[in-house]
Amino acid sequence: MTLDLQSSATQSSDVKYLPGADLEEADLSGKALQGVNLTGARLMGADLKHTKLTGASLEGANLLGCQLIKADLRATLMGANLMQADLTEADLRGANLRGANLMRSRLTRATLAGSFLSGANLMGCNLQGADLRGADLRGANLSSANLHGANLMQADLQGAIVSEANLEEANLVGANLAGANLAGANLLCADVENANLSGTNLTGACLTGTGLETKMSKGE
Numbered sequence: 001m002t003l004d005l006q007s008s009a010t011q012s013s014d015v016k017y018l019p020g021a022d023l024e025e026a027d028l029s030g031k032a033l034q035g036v037n038l039t040g041a042r043l044m045g046a047d048l049k050h051t052k053l054t055g056a057s058l059e060g061a062n063l064l065g066c067q068l069i070k071a072d073l074r075a076t077l078m079g080a081n082l083m084q085a086d087l088t089e090a091d092l093r094g095a096n097l098r099g100a101n102l103m104r105s106r107l108t109r110a111t112l113a114g115s116f117l118s119g120a121n122l123m124g125c126n127l128q129g130a131d132l133r134g135a136d137l138r139g140a141n142l143s144s145a146n147l148h149g150a151n152l153m154q155a156d157l158q159g160a161i162v163s164e165a166n167l168e169e170a171n172l173v174g175a176n177l178a179g180a181n182l183a184g185a186n187l188l189c190a191d192v193e194n195a196n197l198s199g200t201n202l203t204g205a206c207l208t209g210t211g212l213e214t215k216m217s218k219g220e
Contacts, residue, residue: 136156
């Protein structure tokens with residue numbers, strides 16, 4: 001199914017149901033697509049910069065390599081493929097990204113506060129300066145991700161894989177890291193005050209400036 005969203009017909013507010021649509025490499029930048037149903041749609045390489053997708057359903061959609069810079073993605077993206085997508089400064093507050101593939105995507109300064117990312121693949125993602133306050137990251141794969149300066153206050157990372165990740169100067173105040181794997185992670189000067197580190201694997205992690213080295217040496 002191939003659609004032309006440039007036409008007058010598809011610019012209508014009546015366009016709400018487009019499951020399985022073929023929009024590969026389409027130019028949808030700046031479009032108002034609030035509430036549209038794009039379940040299972042093919043959007044590989046599409047230009048969605050500044051696009052408003054609030055309340056949209058993109059469950060299982062293929063957004064491989066999409067340009068989503070500053071897009072409003074407060075939407076359902078469960079199981080979606082966002083591998084290598086550019087989501088710089090995108091708004092993903094409260095978005096449902098459970099089981100989504102965000103491997104090697106760019107989420108620099110993106111807003112993901114309160115988002116649902118349990119079981120998501122964020123391996124190798126660039127999340128530098130991202131806002132992940134209160135995000136659900138249980139069981140997510142964040143191995144080798146760049147979280148330099150990211151805000152993970154009160155985030156739930158129980159059982160998450162964060163090995164070899166860069167968490168330098170990250171805010172982990174009150175975060176739940178119970179059972180998480182942070183082996184080889186860089187936590188230089190990260191704020192881990194009141195974080196739950198029960199059963200956390202910190203083997204080979206850089207803990208300089210966190211105060212954890214002293215606590216661990218004392219067996220606390």
